[in-house]
Structure formats: structure tokens, C-alpha cells
Amino acid sequence: xxxxxxxxxxxxxxxxxxxxxxxxxxxxxxxxxxxxxxxxxxxxxxxxxxxxxxxxxxxxxxxxxxxxxxxxxxxxxxxxxxxxxxxxxxxxxxxxxxxxxxxxxxxxxxxxxxxxxxxxxxxxxxxxxxxxxxxxxxxxxxxxxxxxxxxxxxxxxxxxxxxxxxxxxxxxxxxxxxxxxxxxxxxxxxxxxxxxxxxxxxxxxxxxxxxxxxxxxxxxxxxxxxxxxxxxxx
Amino acid sequence: xxxxxxxxxxxxxxxxxxxxxxxxxxxxxxxxxxxxxxxxxxxxxxxxxxxxxxxxxxxxxxxxxxxxxxxxxxxxxxxxxxxxxxxxxxxxxxxxxxxxxxxxxxxxxxxxxxxxxxxxxxxxxxxxxxxxxxxxxxxxxxxxxxxxxxxxxxxxxxxxxxxxxxxxxxxxxxxxxxxxxxxxxxxxxxxxxxxxxxxxxxxxxxxxxxxxxxxxxxxxxxxxx
Numbered sequence: 001x002x003x004x005x006x007x008x009x010x011x012x013x014x015x016x017x018x019x020x021x022x023x024x025x026x027x028x029x030x031x032x033x034x035x036x037x038x039x040x041x042x043x044x045x046x047x048x049x050x051x052x053x054x055x056x057x058x059x060x061x062x063x064x065x066x067x068x069x070x071x072x073x074x075x076x077x078x079x080x081x082x083x084x085x086x087x088x089x090x091x092x093x094x095x096x097x098x099x100x101x102x103x104x105x106x107x108x109x110x111x112x113x114x115x116x117x118x119x120x121x122x123x124x125x126x127x128x129x130x131x132x133x134x135x136x137x138x139x140x141x142x143x144x145x146x147x148x149x150x151x152x153x154x155x156x157x158x159x160x161x162x163x164x165x166x167x168x169x170x171x172x173x174x175x176x177x178x179x180x181x182x183x184x185x186x187x188x189x190x191x192x193x194x195x196x197x198x199x200x201x202x203x204x205x206x207x208x209x210x211x212x213x214x215x216x217x218x219x220x221x222x223x224x225x226x227x228x229x230x231x232x233x234x
Numbered sequence: 235x236x237x238x239x240x241x242x243x244x245x246x247x248x249x250x251x252x253x254x255x256x257x258x259x260x261x262x263x264x265x266x267x268x269x270x271x272x273x274x275x276x277x278x279x280x281x282x283x284x285x286x287x288x289x290x291x292x293x294x295x296x297x298x299x300x301x302x303x304x305x306x307x308x309x310x311x312x313x314x315x316x317x318x319x320x321x322x323x324x325x326x327x328x329x330x331x332x333x334x335x336x337x338x339x340x341x342x343x344x345x346x347x348x349x350x351x352x353x354x355x356x357x358x359x360x361x362x363x364x365x366x367x368x369x370x371x372x373x374x375x376x377x378x379x380x381x382x383x384x385x386x387x388x389x390x391x392x393x394x395x396x397x398x399x400x401x402x403x404x405x406x407x408x409x410x411x412x413x414x415x416x417x418x419x420x421x422x423x424x425x426x427x428x429x430x431x432x433x434x435x436x437x438x439x440x441x442x443x444x445x446x447x448x449x450x451x452x453x454x455x456x457x458x459x
Contacts, residue, residue: 120321
């Protein structure tokens with residue numbers, strides 16, 4: 001265990017750039033999942049607030065909304081909110097997929113660069129499983145750090161969306177003191193609440209991305225024939 | 235003791251089949267120092283890799299102390315390499331991110347020793363090659379000769395019975411070459427190693443007990459010097 005940790009520490013210390021780029025990619029992917037999810041929740045909450053306000057405007061008590069709204073209005077609001085949520089989900093998934101791909105490619109490139117090193121380890125009697133574990137461990141450490149940093153990015157992103165999010169105004173028809181009709185603006189505050197469940201899921205996905213990259217890299221490193229790996233020297 | 239019987243090794247190179255070893259027969263006794271000379275591309279390194287269990291013969295048998303290396307499962311071969319065979323490389327092959335002591339310690343990882351025992355062995359190995367005061371230095375902070383000393387310490391820290399060296403002085407100047415040769419000879423004598431050295435350098439070869447000439451994949455071993 002000590003050798004494993006020393007090797008890991010020295011790799012990260014003396015060859016940091018690959019780890020930084022891989023971790024940053026996973027962090028951005030993880031952060032986007034959290035931010036987009038929080039924004040989607042915010043859109044849904046805003047939709048619910050708007051529906052309540054509109055329900056009030058048609059004379060029903062807010063507690064019975066949105067059933068008292070004309071179906072076409074209800075459907076239109078629900079469908080626009082759903083469209084925004086779907087679009088956000090796809091953007092987040094695309095970002096996460098890009099982060100996974102980047103992590104996998106960088107890890108494989110790292111293994112290719114270290115072919116002679118792994119050939120040497122095999123010459124020293126390291127079994128394929130130990131080399132796989134080393135590569136996997138390095139990738140898992142980078143993935144975990146990236147995912148945790150991504151959680152921070154996600155919270156920051158959600159806070160930014162909340163800070164920059166517009167306060168929407170729903171104009172409903174109220175009544176004057178004399179009983180006549182009157183336009184009445186109702187503010188709908190937009191915020192992007194972060195769900196602990198989504199944070200846990202996003203961090204797990206980020207770590208999974210690191211592990212996936214490590215598994216691919218470890219598999220490639222383990223398959224190297226020592227003679228062929230050493231033949232690449234000079 | 236190594237016994238090689240009609241060992242051949244062929245490679246595919248594009249559409250061609252290259253005969254790297256062509257019917258090699260040899261015996262290398264325990265504690266013997268054999269040098270193998272020959273032109274580039276005539277099979278010297280292939281022979282060394284087959285002796286070290288890094289590659290398998292296409293046909294024939296390579297026995298180390300009665301065990302056929304070519305027929306062993308990979309895990310068993312790895313165990314033999316970990317316990318019994320040390321390698322020294324022309325390009326040193328040190329892990330660039332690890333200090334000298336940790337490079338040496340890597341050779342002990344497969345042996346399941348506890349940390350204190352590993353540290354003690356590493357300290358002794360570095361002392362044996364005169365590098366105690368360079369234990370914390372990265373390879374990039376060491377001279378070529380010091381890097382090769384680290385490589386030798388890494389090969390010997392597990393106390394193998396066999397040491398296989400592929401052009402161990404090929405990247406060194408004459409003075410450093412002589413230092414490394416003297417060190418190898420000292421360790422060979424002290425530890426009773428079976429030492430096989432592949433080299434272009436006649437000065438290196440003539441320090442050995444026997445010299446083998448490798449030409450077109452065929453090995454001819456001369457008389458004991």
C-alpha cells in the first residue's frame with residue numbers, strides 16, 4: 001500500500017498536467033450537471049408560481065390551481081418548462097459525456113507515454129493486476145478530486161444562476177376597489193435550488209468517469225507485452 | 235542454471251518473418267558470467283528477454299533451474315522475475331517521477347515485504363552501489379553513472395540469483411563504464427550471481443568468463459577465459 005501511495009503521490013506531483021486537465025474536465029462535467037439540474041428545478045418552481053398566480057386570476061382560490069386554468073394555458077406553460085428542462089438535461093449529459101471521453105483519452109495517452117515504464121515494472125515482476133490497479137488508482141484519485149471540485153463548481157454555478165436569474169412578472173386580472181377589472185403584476189422570483197441527491201449523483205458520475213478512464217488505461221497497460229514495451233526504448 | 239535447447243524465436247515484420255533466434259543451444263552455469271556480443275539486430279536482446287521470461291520462444295525450451303520458462307503461465311513467470319531475475323537496462327529505465335530509493339523499492343513491491351524490511355533492503359542496496367547520499371534524488375538529478383547504479387541497486391535489491399544486463403554501459407563514457415563494470419564484477423563475485431551481459435563493447439565482454447558470439451540468431455559460445 002505504501003508503494004502504491006508513494007507512486008501515486010510522485011506521479012501527481014511530478015507529472016501534474018495530465019491530472020489537472022483530466023480533473024478539470026470531470027469537474028466541469030460534474031459542475032454542469034449540478035448547475036443545470038438546479039436551473040431546471042428553478043424553472044419548474046417558477047412554473048408552479050406562475051400557475052398559482054394565473055389560477056388566482058381566473059377567480060379560483062390558489063389552492064385549487066392549476067386545475068381551474070384553461071387546459072391550453074396549463075399545457076403551454078408545462079410544455080415550455082418541460083422543453084427547457086429537457087434541453088438542460090441534454091446539455092448536461094453532453095458535457096458529462098465529453099468529460100468522460102476527455103478523461104479516457106488523456107488516460108490512454110498517458111499509458112502510451114508510459115509504455116516503457118510499465119514494461120520495466122513487468123520486468124521487475126509486477127503482475128498485470130498490480131499495474132492495472134496502479135493506473136486505476138491514479139485515475140480514481142484524479143476522478144474523485146475532479147468530481148469534488150465539480151460539486152463546488154456546481155454550487156457556484158447554481159448561486160450564479162440565482163443571482164443573475166430574472167424576476168419574472170405574471171400579469172393577472174385583479175379588481176379595483178370599485179369592483180372593476182385591473183391588471184395586477186405578480187412577481188415570480190427565480191432561484192436555482194441545489195438538491196443533495198443530485199450533488200451525490202453528479203459526484204458519483206464524475207468519480208465513475210475517472211474510474212472508467214482508469215479501467216481503460218489499466219486494461220491497455222496490463223495487455224502490454226513486456227518485451228514489446230521495452231523494445232520501444234531508444 | 236540455464237539450459238537452452240534448440241531455441242528459436244520468429245517475429246512477423248510486415249509480410250516478412252524474421253528469425254531472431256535460430257536453434258540456440260546453451261548452458262549457463264550457476265554463478266557464471268557470460269557476455270554475448272554481436273552486431274545490432276542479430277538477436278542479442280531477444281536472447282536476453284527470453285532468458286528473463288519477458289518473451290517466449292517460438293520453439294525449443296528455456297529451463298531455469300529445471301523449470302521451463304516458455305511453458306509457464308504469465309503469473310508464474312512474473313513470480314520468477316520478481317524473485318529470481320534482475321534486469322539492468324542500457325537506458326536505465328528508471329521511473330522519472332520517483333526518487334532513487336523509491337525506484338529501487340519498486341522491485342520489492344511484488345514480494346509482499348513489510349515497509350520496514352523494504353526500507354532496510356533499499357538502504358543496503360543503495361549503500362552497495364555507493365548512492366546512500368542520493369536516495370532522495372530524482373533520476374533527472376543524477377548523472378548517467380548514478381542512474382545506472384540506481385538501476386543496478388534496483389536489480390539486486392531483491393537478491394536474485396540471475397542478473398541480466400542489456401548494454402549496461404552503452405550510454406556511459408569510458409570512465410563511468412569502467413566504474414560500472416568494476417561494480418558489476420564486485421557484486422557478481424560477492425553474491426555468486428549468474429550474470430549475462432549483452433554488449434557491443436569488447437572491453438566489457440572480455441571481463442566475462444565466457445563470450446558468446448551472436449550472428450544471424452545463432453549463438454556460438456567460446457572457451458572459458
